[in-house]
Amino acid sequence: MPKGKVEPNEKIEVAAVREVEEETGIGRLTLTRDLGQTYHTYEENGVPILKTTFWFFAEHDGAATTGAPQAIEGITGVHWLRPPVDDSVRSNAYPSILSLMDRAVASQEDGQFLFLWKQVGKAFL
Numbered sequence: 001m002p003k004g005k006v007e008p009n010e011k012i013e014v015a016a017v018r019e020v021e022e023e024t025g026i027g028r029l030t031l032t033r034d035l036g037q038t039y040h041t042y043e044e045n046g047v048p049i050l051k052t053t054f055w056f057f058a059e060h061d062g063a064a065t066t067g068a069p070q071a072i073e074g075i076t077g078v079h080w081l082r083p084p085v086d087d088s089v090r091s092n093a094y095p096s097i098l099s100l101m102d103r104a105v106a107s108q109e110d111g112q113f114l115f116l117w118k119q120v121g122k123a124f125l
Contacts, residue, residue, distance in 0.1 A: 012054050024078045025068030029058040038096040
């Protein structure tokens with residue numbers, strides 16, 4: 001599930017659409033509603049950082065859905081998945097991403113939507 005940093009003076013929603021396009025090559029998205037936030041930590045120059053990631057439902061106009069992984073970021077695959085998400089994907093996902101997937105599936109009335117995820121090395125983000 002693509003994510004990234006918000007540029008100075010950029011709205012979170014604009015950053016979300018931009019990051020999906022940069023990391024997956026899939027554009028022409030419209031955010032439809034908020035899915036929630038996740039939190040994780042990382043170090044930058046030896047300083048621990050708590051990062052909040054904002055997640056959204058989005059609709060796509062249907063054109064150019066193949067995608068192109070952003071190799072410079074180490075992304076090796078871009079795939080659309082229909083729920084339920086296969087165990088091979090779930091077993092390689094971080095717990096916060098599993099929770100996000102489960103929330104997304106549970107909140108859909110008809111359950112008919114696709115997950116977009118990216119593979120970095122062997123982990124699914």
